[in-house]
Every structure is written in C-alpha cells, then in structure tokens.
Amino acid sequence: MDTGGGPAHSDSLSFLLSQVGAYCAAAFAAALAPYGITPRAYGVISNLGAVGVMTQQQLANSLGIHRNNMVGLIDDLEASGWVRRERHQQDRRAFNVRLTPEGADLTRRIGRLLPELDDAVADGLPIRDRERLARLLVSIAQARGLRRGVHPSLGARPE
Amino acid sequence: MDTGGGPAHSDSLSFLLSQVGAYCAAAFAAALAPYGITPRAYGVISNLGAVGVMTQQQLANSLGIHRNNMVGLIDDLEASGWVRRERHQQDRRAFNVRLTPEGADLTRRIGRLLPELDDAVADGLPIRDRERLARLLVSIAQARGLRRGVHPSLGARPE
DNA sequence: TATTGTTATACTCTATAACTATA
C-alpha cells in the first residue's frame, strides 16, 4: 500500500506500528499524569493488583525492570501511599510489596480509564475493525514472544 | 477480547498498539545500529532523500525535533560523511543541508531493509491480514493527525 | 525586532558497579 509521497519508511508496517504505538504511549502517559503516576509505576501497581503480593525482585523480573531501578520506583509508590513494604517472613533479605487500599483503588480507577483511551484512539473505526486490529496485534505480540501485559520499553537487562 | 489473565490493560487496544509499537521501534533501532546510525538521524536523511535540500530549521520543523538538537544531529551526520552544510544563498544566517552521494546511498540501503523488517514483524501473518493491519494503522494515524512518515517520539516542542 | 544557528546548563532516565545483610 502506498498512500502518497514522503520518505521510504512511511508505508512500512513496522514504522506504522511504531508511529501509532508511540502516539498511544504518549496518550497513556498524559492520561495518567493527573493521577500523579507514571506508566512505569502503573506497571508495578497493575501487576500487584493482578498477582497480589510480590518481592521487589519478583516485580523486577516480571516487568523487565532492573532491581536497581525498582528501589526508587517502590520508594515513590510508598511515599504516595499506594504500596507498603513488609519484611518477607521466610527470607529476611527480601521485602514483600503489596497494594494499600488506596493503591488498589487507584489501580481500579486507571483500569476503568482504559476503555476511554481506546475509544479515543479508535475513534471513527467500526467495531469490527477494532476487534480485527486487536486480534492482529495479539497475534503479532505472541509470535514475537512479547509477554502479556508487559511493555517492552520498561526494560533493562539483568546484569 | 480477553485472551487470559493478567493486569487490566493487557487487552486494551492502546496498550497493545504501544506494546507492539515499542517492539518494532527497538527492532528498527537494532537493524540500523550496524550502519552506525540512529533512528533520529535516519529521520533526517530519509527526509532529505524525499524532499531534497533543506535548512536545519526546515528539518527541525518537518521532523518535530527542536533546532537546538538539530545542530548536533547534523554535526554527527556531517562527520560521518552523509550530509553537507552549505551557506544559504539568499539568507546568510541559514545552512542548506544536503545528502552526499554516500548519504543518498545509505538512505537507499536502509530503505531496502524495511521490507525485511516488516516480514520479521508480520512473520506468520497471512498477506491479507498484513494489508488489513497496515490499512487500519494508516486510518488511525490520519484520524489522530499524525504526519505521514513522522515519528512522534522524535518530538520536542518549539519554545 | 525577529530569526538561524550555536553553545551552555540542568534535569530526567537508565546502565553499571559496588556495598550490606542475609541465605
């Protein structure tokens, strides 16, 4: 498909994915900003909401964030009153991190924000096309080995 | 569509777009790395390849990169021998930037790389689905006001 | 006065290494 002039990459599928994806990432960050939370930090609390209590190391592994960076992330979330650190019973080196009631509430509120975001992105697209698009994206994500719900750009490789 | 457990955002259309998009952006950057060029710098030379000669300010406007950041970008491209600065004839404050033959060649070689990247991303997807996907993405990009061939994350707002 | 290119500075992110306390 060629929809006009411009540089060679304009009609490349991977460029289009990257272009629209970056737009969505920015829209998501902007939607989160009024809640005083970043996409990274939302990754942490949404994971805690789904899995329950986790150690910092488990969170780091699960999200692909380095444990060094996890420290400050949990510090901020704790200062905001959304998570609590508790000493792990069996392994006294580790902390268990769990959502506070306020954190669980924030997680739910942001979860309810997502349909609005999706509507804004897919505005004007017939519902059939929307479903088709989602199905194609899931198919690519699975084929490429992307983990469900894990955003690649949170990443940082282990040592 | 719900394809399993995990956090609330896992099946959100905008999350999926952002997730797959970030993967594609990383794959593109990795494919460019052996050529010694970044996605940002490729944005510059691909634009020059399509439009011809442009001033730094015109490049900055066209790509959504701030002119302050354009300076170092052109410095690097010039040091690599891919572009040349020439004094603008009518406006002696400005520089015209143009591709060298080597730069034009690199632009073409990278342009030929894109189909491979697209094949890798869409591996296993029937050609009909691939076309459908591209069409849906173009439709969203146009509706959201994204400019053809311009990646949003190159961005930096003017003063 | 406004604009083009430039430089300098600061601030955010993240990559790396090293430390401590536990295992």
Place this chain on the structure above:
DNA sequence: TATAGTTATAGAGTATAACAATA
C-alpha cells in the same frame, strides 16, 4: 558463594535559556 535490596556514579537524551550573526 550467591542473592535481595540499596546506594553512588556516569552516561545518554532532551528541555531551557541565552548568545552572535543576519534578516
């Protein structure tokens, strides 16, 4: 000896302000 959490440092990338030359 290895691991969980922590801290410190340095390097990208980018945002902001200010400057010289020219319009």
